[in-house]
Structures are given as structure tokens and as C-alpha cells.
Amino acid sequence: MRIRCKPWAKPELEACPFYISDPKACKGQWQAQFPKAQPLRLELGCGKGGFIAQEAPANPEYNYIAIDIKNEMLVLAKRKLEAAYAEQQLPLDNVRVMIDNIMYLRECFAETDRLDRIYINFCNPWPRGKHKKRRLTHPRQLVQYRMLLDGEIWFKTDDDELFEESLEYFPEAGFRITTMTRDLHSEPTLRYFETEHEHMFDEMGKKIKFLIAEPDPSVSEESLRELLQYSEKYSERKR
Known part of the structure; x- marks a missing residue:
């Protein structure tokens, strides 16, 4: 399925406080991107965010990173996350979103960035x-x-x-x-x-x-x- 270009997607993401604009700079220090260190979970190819917007607010004892390769998809995940946390009146502090080509995942994660689940x-x-x-x-x-x-x-x-x-x-x-x-x-x-x-x-x-x-x-x-x-x-x- 071809995704229609959304020129507003990247600026909206860059203005988002839980968007990681430079994932490579976080290599080896992902826990520092969250208010507190907790077991780290990763969703590869989060799409429109239907899963992560349920999973992350339901499990505040874990930190989450949701990855997609398209701004146009990730911005929809960002909006779903905002809506889910607002509905449950929870602080949106245990999830981060980022753009990355998963083929090169190790350029953004070091072996010290231990993952609890993918x-x-x-x-x-x-x-x-x-x-x-x-x-x-x-x-x-x-x-x-x-x-x-x-x-x-x-x-x-x-x-x-x-x-x-x-x-x-x-x-x-x-x-x-x-x-x-x-x-x-x-x-x-x-x-x-x-x-x-x-x-x-x-x-x-x-x-x-x-x-x-x-x-x-x-x-x-x-x-x-x-x-x-x-x-x-x-x-x-x-x-």
C-alpha cells in the first residue's frame, strides 16, 4: 500500500516531546531518555500506533520505544498515544517514538541497551x-x-x-x-x-x-x- 505524503507530519513529530529526532545519538544511553530506568521494550514497525497506544499506558512499569520508517505513519501513532494517555489521565513519560530503518537497528542500539521484549x-x-x-x-x-x-x-x-x-x-x-x-x-x-x-x-x-x-x-x-x-x-x- 502506497502511503500518501503528509508534509505536516515531520514538523509535528519534531515538535513532539516524546519524539527522538536523532536515535543514533542515544546509542548506549536509551534509559537516559526516560524519567526513570525501567525494563525496555521495543515495537518494530509500529504503523499507526494501534498496539503501542494500548500496551504502553497499560504497563507504566516498562519503558517503550516504537519505531517506524515513515513519518506519515509515526505521526498517527504519536496522536494515538496522546489520546490514549489523555483519556486515562496518565503522564506520557514511558514511551518514545522514532524514525529508523530497522535493517540498521544496531546503529542506534548498543549491546548495553538491554531489551526486555521486542x-x-x-x-x-x-x-x-x-x-x-x-x-x-x-x-x-x-x-x-x-x-x-x-x-x-x-x-x-x-x-x-x-x-x-x-x-x-x-x-x-x-x-x-x-x-x-x-x-x-x-x-x-x-x-x-x-x-x-x-x-x-x-x-x-x-x-x-x-x-x-x-x-x-x-x-x-x-x-x-x-x-x-x-x-x-x-x-x-x-x-
Whole structure:
């Protein structure tokens, strides 16, 4: 889907107190961007903010960073966050939003910026063979997250092929899958805040796939470093 240009989006974001205009300058010191240090959670590809605007105010004991690549999307997430916190009469102090190309995530995060959880909700499935390396769940991406992560990745999608191939990607990148379902909405104990896409796909009768993965302690640091090095070389070629 082509996103229509919104010339007002960037100025509105730059005037926002919880917008991070220079993420690279925060590398190694993300906790300093919040009033207090708390476990840090990341949403990759937050879109219009339907998920983060529910998740962050409901969990004030965590700090959140929501990332998207488009000003036009992130500004809508910013507005949703403002509305959600205002409705609940809460201080908007545990969430930050930023623009970034997630392929180069490690340019903005150091290994000292430990993450408690990463959310990947309905990312682009990139179905064409030569484009699959752009997937947010491709091993070249997952190994970047692995080097920052103390906790879990929560991944949701409606796309069958992406999900089935991601079941192979996670172990390749040093993760073990601890929870998995091909029909999330049939398992109420696993359901959590829904995104706009999830609601739309549910109404269409499409089953939502979901998994939780965590770092596999049996995978050696050496093998992870080798995969990370390969990932970074690929990213350099894409510039």
C-alpha cells in the first residue's frame, strides 16, 4: 500500500516531546531518555500506533520505544498515544517514538541497551524470493535483535508463508520458540492487545499466527558473532 505524503507530519513529530529526532545519538544511553530506568521494550514497525497506544499506558512499569520508517505513519501513532494517555489521565513519560530503518537497528542500539521484549506485529511479508532478506524475522535481522535481548520476541502475522518460514528463521538465529499457535484467537489465554491489522484480518476470517521466542543459551557466542558479521556485511551492500 502506497502511503500518501503528509508534509505536516515531520514538523509535528519534531515538535513532539516524546519524539527522538536523532536515535543514533542515544546509542548506549536509551534509559537516559526516560524519567526513570525501567525494563525496555521495543515495537518494530509500529504503523499507526494501534498496539503501542494500548500496551504502553497499560504497563507504566516498562519503558517503550516504537519505531517506524515513515513519518506519515509515526505521526498517527504519536496522536494515538496522546489520546490514549489523555483519556486515562496518565503522564506520557514511558514511551518514545522514532524514525529508523530497522535493517540498521544496531546503529542506534548498543549491546548495553538491554531489551526486555521486542514486538513484531504484522510486518511486511516480502513474499518474493529476492526480497525475503528484508523481512523483520529474517535471520539477518533476528541476530541483531538477539545481541540486544534479555527477554522475548513476540511475533504476530496473518501471512502463512511468512510464519512457516519464520519458524525456521528463529532457530537459525539462536532462538528457541517457547510458544506457538496458528490460530491465536482460538486460544484466549494467549490473546493480548490487538492492532488495526489484526482486527481487520479477524473480520475477514483470516487466522492470526503467533509465536514467542527467546535466546537459546546453548548457541555459542562465536556462532552468533559470525552470523552478525554476515548480517552487517549484507546491510552495507544494501546502502
